Amino acid sequence: MPTLDWMTRGEDVRAAAAVPYRLLEAMPDLDGGDGDAANMLIQGDNLDALKALLPYYKGAVKCIYIDPPYNTRSAFEHYDDNLEHSQWLAMIYPRLVLLRDLLAEDGSIWVSIDDNEGHYLKVVMDEVFGRRNFLAEIIWQKRTSRENRAAIGLAHDAILAYGKMPAVEWKAVRNKLPPNLNGFSNPDADPRGPWRSIPFSAQGYRPNQMYVIDGPNGERHEPPRGRCWGATEEVFRRYEAENRVYFPRDGAGRPRIKQFAGEEAGLVPMSLWLAEDVGTNEESKREILRLFEDETPFGTPKPERLMQRILHIASNPGDLVLDSFLGSGTTAAVAHKMGRQWIGIEMGDHAVSHCKPRLDKVIAGEQGGVSEAVGWNGGGGYRFYRLGAPVFEADGHIADDIRFSTLAAHIWFSETGTPFTAAADSPVLGTHDGMTYALLYNGILGDRSVSGGNVLTTALLDRLRAESGWDGPMTVYGEWCKLGAARLAEADVTFKQTPYDVRAR
Incomplete structure (x- = not known):
């Protein structure tokens, strides 16, 4: 598959792996509503924040929407959007890698x-997500007014959609x-209500669907x-008996079938999204102005109707939605209203000055959008977080103030590649693919002494076995081990020493 090359590609491709865990x-004082732990508003650089989320949410996000800076060579108030192509690609590539893992x-x-970076982005996303997983390029009509100063007025943006699986x-x-109810009427006062006619023919040749139909005016079709025809003659006669057959042009046209409102299962999404259906940039600016009367915090916010359509197609109530370029907060606001769980990440001060107030208004029941x-x-509610210190020091050792739950999540993720969902109230972290993992770290055994709490002994191994109910292979992390190599092999235990055997990346 062709790949895109740029000045710093080598280091950018490896950048996601080099990001430190933080x-x-x-920040409980900044929580909103009932402080629902499932919803997270995070203030900080999204590259660091995405890496911090991996041990807990890898493979858990149903729908990701991002609206990154477009590299338009014009300065937005809250973003440095004036990047050269290579800088822009260096910014987006590692973030896409981490988003793929989530x-x-x-x-x-x-x-x-x-279209400043859209074609480059397509090639990069083909590489990161796989070309077979490309779903569509959505054309969104973002404006309806004519742009007279331009050589050719730009009326649309693109939305590139990829799956984790093939399309x-x-x-x-x-x-x-949802079905489009345009075109429904009831000209014959059918007691079943409004209807519209759909064609009664199908592509191809099927012998049992090749017959003559007599129209009400005697014309043979x-x-x-x-x-x-769209069904066998037996089925057609049943449609006739149910008063479902309609002949247009006073009986001269070919037969069609009545479809009543509510019978259509739904419409397959198309790649052209018109302003009348999902809104424009001007609509989204009006939505922001209703929330923040004296200012427009972003030049190109997205309308809530646009986000509603994406979330409707790509997720269901209860699913987790992520936006790592949260901007004015539209994704989180609409996800909240639609009953989705959400994580929003913003690096600027407006995470507090704009995103938080907007979400607080949503929780209070605002009726816009x-x-x-x-x-x-x-x-509902959400919890507010800021990025803290790295889990590891510059030399790769565990930072002194790291809590058990944080290190447990990191070790579990580094060993299994899956998110850590246990309560973190026991040295036994869990069992994965036939291996039980345990962590001996200050405080978890109720023993404040370093040697007493973090050293693997025969008695402590028996306790771990009893607590886990597992007599198979076990990996134990601790500061020291008093069991010899032969005893460990006999017990089917692999001992890894902290901090030296804990991978920092």
Whole structure:
């Protein structure tokens, strides 16, 4: 597969692995609503924040939406958007790698972009997510007014969508759009209500669907050239008995079938999203102005209707949604209203000055945007976090003030590649693929002495076995081990010494 090359590509491709793990420090004074732990508003650099989330959320995010800086060579108030191509690619590549690792197997990522970097981004995303996993390039009509100063007025942005699985498989898990009720009427006062007619023909040749239909005016109808009727004659006669057959042009046209409102299962999403259906930049600016009367915090916020469509297609209530370029907070606001769990990351001061107030208003039941359409009346909450110190010192050793739960999550993730979901209240972390993992770290055994709490002894091994209920292979992390190599081999235990055997990356 072709790859894109740029000045610093080698180090940028490896950059995600080199990002240090950092703590996420809770800021309870900035929590909103009921402080629901499932929803997280994180202030800090999104590259560090994404790496910090990996031990807990790898493979757990159903839908990712990001709206990164477009590299338009114009300065936004809150972003340095004036980057050369290589700098822009250096910025986006490692973030896409970490986002891929956070994405669920049936998840998808949607990236807004314009034509300054859109074609480069497509090649990079083909590489990171796999070309077979490309879902679509969505064309969003972002403006309807004419741009007279431009050589050719730009009326759209693109949204590149990729799955964690190939498109042919992902279509089985995506949601269709609600039926379009345009065109429904009831000219014959059918007691079943409004209806519209749909064609009664199918592509191809099927012998049992090739028959003559007599119209009400005596005209005889055969299937259109190269097609057959949409069902067997037996089924057609049943449609007749149910008063579902309609002949247009006073009986002269070919038969069609009545489809009543509510019978259509849904519409397959198309790649062209018109302003009348999902809104424009101007609509999103009006939404922001209603929330913050005297200012527009971003030049190109996205309308809530646009986000509603993405989340409807790509997620279900209760699923986890992530936006690592949260901006004005639209993704988190709409996800909250639609009953999704969410994580939003913003690095600037406006994480507090704009994102938090907007989400607080959502929790209070604000009725802007899609609130009425989704029946939103308020509720829920979120927890606020800031990026803290690195888990490891510059020499790779564990930082002195790291808590058991933090180190446990890191060790579990580095050993299993899966997120740590246990309570972190026991030295036994869990069992994965036939291996039980345990961590002896200050305080977890209720013994404040370093030697007493972190040293593997025969008695402590028996305790770990009893607590885990596992007599198979076991990996134990601790400061020291009093069991010899032969005893460890006999007990089927691998001992790893902290801090030296704890991988910093």
